Amino acid sequence: MAFLYLSIKFRMNRSAILRILSCLMLCLPLAGYGQTDIYEVKAGEIHFFSEAPKELISASSKKLKGFLDLRHKTFAFKLDISSFVGFNNPLQRGHFNENYMESNVYPAATFKGKIIEDVDFEKEGSAEVRAKGKLMIHGVEQERIIKVQLTVKKARILAKSDFAVLLTDHNIKIPRVVNDKLSPEIKVAVEAILQPQVK
Amino acid sequence: MTITRVLLLLTLCCAALAATAQRPFMQDIWLNENRTPLKANVLLIDDRGYLLVGTGQGLFRYNGTTFKSTKSRMQAPVTALAHDKGKVWVGYKDGRIGYLATYDSIAEYLPQQYKPEAAVTDICPRGDGSLWLGTEAGLVHIQQGKASLLGRSAGLSDDFVYQLVFRDEQHLLVGTDQGINTLSFEGGAPRIRTYSSDQGLQDNIVRVIAATGEAGQYWIGAQQGGLSLFDSKAAQCRRLKVAGGWQWGQVNDILPVPGKRLWVATDEGYLLELTRLGNDSARVNSFAHPDKKINDLVLDKSGNIWCATTKGISLVTAEFLDYFSLSTPYSLTEVSAMCCDRDNLLWLALKNDLYCIDLGDEIKMPRKVFHAIEPVSALFCDRDNTLWMGTSGDGLWRKEGGSESFEKVPVEPGTENVLSIAISDKTLWVSGLNGVREFEMLPGGLRPVRTHDKIAGIGSDYIYQLYPDSRQRLWMATDGAGVCLLHNGEYQHWNIFKSANSTVAYTLTEDAAGAIWAGTLYKDLFRYTGGQWENIRRKEVQDIDVNLSTVNANATGQVIAVYQRCIDLWYPGSRFFRHFNSRHGMGMDSTSRVLNCSARDTAGNVYVPFEKGMLVFKNQSTVYDIRPDVHILRVSNNLKAVPEGQTAFGPDENYLSFYFDGISYTNPERLNYRFRLEGYSDNWVYTNDPVATFPKLPSGTFTFRVEASLNGGFDNASEAAYTFTIAAPLWRRPWFLVIAGITLIAVVYALIRFRDRKMQRLALLEQERILFDYEHLKGQVNPHFLFNSLNTLTNLIEESPESAVRYTEQLSDLYRNMLTYHNRELITLGEELRLLSAYLYIQESRFGQALQFRQEIPEALKTRRKIPPMALQLLVENAIKHNVVSASLPLVVEISATEDELTVRNEIHPKIKKEPQSGIGLANISNRYTLLTQKKVYFGQEGNYWIVRLPLL
Secondary structure, eight states: OOOOOTTOOOOOOHHHHHHHHHHHHTTSOSTTTTTTTEEEEEEEEEEEEEEOSSOEEEEEEOBEEEEEETTTTEEEEEEEGGGOBOOSSHHHHHHIIIIISOTTTSOEEEEEEEEOSOOOTTSOEEEEEEEEEEEEETTEEEEEEEEEEEEEETTEEEEEEEEEEETGGGTOOOOGGGTTTSOSEEEEEEEEEEEEOOO | OHHHHHHHHHHHHHHHHHHHSOEEOEEEEOSSTTOOOOOEEEEEEOTTSOEEEEETTEEEEEOSSOEEEOEESOOSOEEEEEEETTEEEEEETTSOEEEEEETTEEEEEOOBTOOOOSOEEEEEEOTTSOEEEEETTEEEEEETTEEEEEOGGGTOSOSOEEEEEEEETTEEEEEETTEEEEEEOSSSSOEEEEEOGGGTOSOSOEEEEEEOSSTTEEEEEESSSOEEEEETTTTEEEEOEETTOOOSOSEEEEEEETTTEEEEEETTSEEEEEEEETTTEEEEEEEEOTTOOEEEEEEOTTSOEEEEESSSEEEEOTTTEEEEEOOTTOOGGGEEEEEEOTTOEEEEEETTEEEEEETTSSSOOOEEEEEOSSOEEEEEEOTTOOEEEEEBSSOEEEEOTTOOOOEEOOOOTTOSBOSEEEEETTEEEEEEBTEEEEEEEETTEEEEEEEESTTTTSSOSOEEEEEEOTTSOEEEEEBSSOEEEEETTEEEOOGGGGSGGGSBEEEEEEOTTSOEEEEETTSOEEEEETTEEEEOOOGGGGGSOOOEEEEEEOTTSOEEEEESSEEEEEETTTTEEEEEEGGGSSOOOOBOOSTTOOEEOTTOOEEEEETTEEEEEOOOSSOOOOOOEEEEEEEEETTEEOOTTOOEEOTTOOOEEEEEEEEOSSOGGGOEEEEEEETTOOOOEEESSSEEEEOSOOSEEEEEEEEEESSSOOTTOOEEEEEEEEOOOGGGSHHHHHHHHHHHHHHHHHHHHHHHHHHHHHHHHHHHHHHHHHHHHHHHTSHHHHHHHHHHHHHHHHHOHHHHHHHHHHHHHHHHHHHHHTTOSOEEHHHHHHHHHHHHHHHHHHHGGGEEEEEEOOHHHHHHOEEOTTHHHHHHHHHHHHBOOOSSSOEEEEEEEOSSEEEEEEEOOBOSSOOOOOOOHHHHHHHHHHHHOSOOOEEEEETTEEEEEEEOO
């Protein structure tokens, strides 16, 4: 069982990331800006596992970006596909990017939508909520309802989720020869720390 | 350690449960020929009976055999389907909407102010022509071509709409991500009320709203937590309790069926059959299909449940046919007798061993109860729940209800081999190899009453089945005498069983309507109603090597006929039957060849053994209609498709082809048709091909009628018709015929009139000429002329004989000419002048210088122009006749001619003594001219001259 610890902090070039995120922000209502309703991912990591009979593949990326609007209960997350590291060998990473994910054509995976449950973000504590939205991977959008564990602690929100992605759902084709090396169902684990956006 | 063991045990139990629970047949149907998965999102049975499948690649139409893709410019996946008044609406994932414009093409519908952005999730067409759309971005109301959006800003609790349900005209229920919104339209703008988890809803994500059938009551399918019951009037929600809690995941669809049951499809691939127990709890039969998610469910009119899955579509027969599997020692070849008792225990004899299966149990495990010395051949449960068991060689055994120990029934020898047992009231009948023994059941034991055998009047010693019916009659299926009825001590036989093919009856049953059914050795199936037997055997059954071994009937009127390799499920009302065999892809294999091997439970469900266990022919909560539908898909004329709605054709458009399509989800492989063209021939044409062609049709009005059937019987068949007219060609239309007739009559009349006139004129002409000839002849032979001529001749003979000869010649010329020309109508001017010259010679010989003749006629006219013969001579004669001809006063006749007329002119010196006026000379000429031409003859005095002008012709 690989558990993730988000002690590693990564630095980011703020102006660059703001430019990318400004695109994402278009889908969020602009009202509420300037207040502390908008939370931003400060540190995030995504891990995926493919448990096929003949090979176990896992990789992770720490370049998760995203926002959470507490007032409207909406969110938007984005991840560069090419940022996944930790494959069994470099060739595997190449195949992942070129053959399966086609990351030059579909560079990013996104998930944007809303939170179904009402959460009191004022109070410290933990709650399981359902995040409903459109998960876009490999250029194919799927309506998903994903359970997320939200923990509010010291003005930070810790979001944690495990879900599965079916390759067929996103039109990711697997050559027959690697049928037993790649699972048709990819397990994904996400952890992110969100903090109020600094104006 | 212990916990692990318990868990392991539990897991094993669950696995066993899944393996042996009664389960529906699920048949996967691929939407495309290469059998690749294609996600089906929505299903709809349209007005015509077609199954419409909305998929990731557009809309498909299914008739039970083939999928037809519909043409559409919109390429997005189909996510919503609805129909109203024959119009099918299609909603797409990209937000666009369309409708079926023709049977195989979709046209886009573009309301004003509608921006297709978010996926359409539901469509609700209303009676007033308006359309409600549920989309992922709110509710859209399209009225009179104009769209208006109702979203969160309008008061809806969420923009993501899953489903719309109209409670009545005034109330709309909307399932969203934030509970149920009820919109009421009573007066003006809709009032929105939200019902969410704060108001007691178990889950805010309301994916499905389905009417329960009770007014205002709805099933709510949630994303988590399963089902609840929603009372829309009281705005109350009750969670549906199920044993062990909801464990099947997100609800994707709910299909309520009659009999307080419902089918539920979940996102985790479960198909659940829920039976309501009381108000708010239900029993769940779950069937896992881990390889697919089920998105939508519909029930067709013939009782099939259709599932739209991530792979395609699947057909579930569970509304009429289920099965449960039985593991070893069960084996189909060992089954020798079956019976179900009053406690719903299914007794199953596998040769010598008797097993018991509790039908009420979730896990159907055969439990061995008894081992007989000889094979068990008959089982019968009486009203007191006593089980009677007959063996082949060891006589009769019995067991009291509740107990599990069998005791041998002491009866006299001769009943060691039992074929069948029946009990009615206090009488027991046991059929053996020597006829039927009848016993009276007394508290102390059995008292033999009599023996029914060949000699007694049954006509046979072997009775395969004894069947006591609901009217205290005993029916017997005999070997050699067909079906025999024992009623009030009398035997009754029917002649229909005396024919060679039906003397051996194998099996009997009574259906829910009281009709008796009998199966015979030669696969004939007879039905007895109203005192009449009727053979309703399938036509094609003769070709199949099968034996009809068992008939049985369930409590709702369907009759099951079991053959060795197939089963027919009859619907006596429609005279149609479902046919099941090993080729149906349901894993249904061979059935038992043992006679009368079936059982009926207390509710009336019928159990039939097959290779893997028991087939359950269930009672059917509604009368399903398994008749195939038929539709005329298109009509072509002269090989060109006829536009929909056109029924009138021109006279040369007379080469018609009709392409029809039968719809059957029951047995599409057995569809057959008959058609006829009324107005052309009243004979039905029977065919298996869905096309009919009529070349060179005459004009007239015709109705093409086609009917579809599954078993060759067309008594209650559904039909499709198309009436059209072929116009008569122009020359066959009445008005044309009338005009043509009138014209013909007019022409003929005109011709007759014309001919009449001509004849009349000719007759007149002839008359005139005869008169003229007569006058002329009279003139020539009148005594003066002759006298004068002869005088002249006398003088000439004396003076100059040569001249006399010449004179005589001229005289004879004159008469010959008269004979030659008298019957001609016209002669040339030259000829006339030659005629005249003979006459003039004679007259000049007589008068000498007293008669002078001058002519000025251009030579060209002499051959070109014509006049009636003798006309000139007549004029000269007239001049001589009326004027003085003497040397002192010579008569000068001048003849001149212009292009158009001839003028004869002489000075007038009237004779003192007038010749008698015959007065017909000039008149005659005039008349002749009138008959020949329009031109007029002129004569008259001009100064001192007499002038006659004859027109030249």
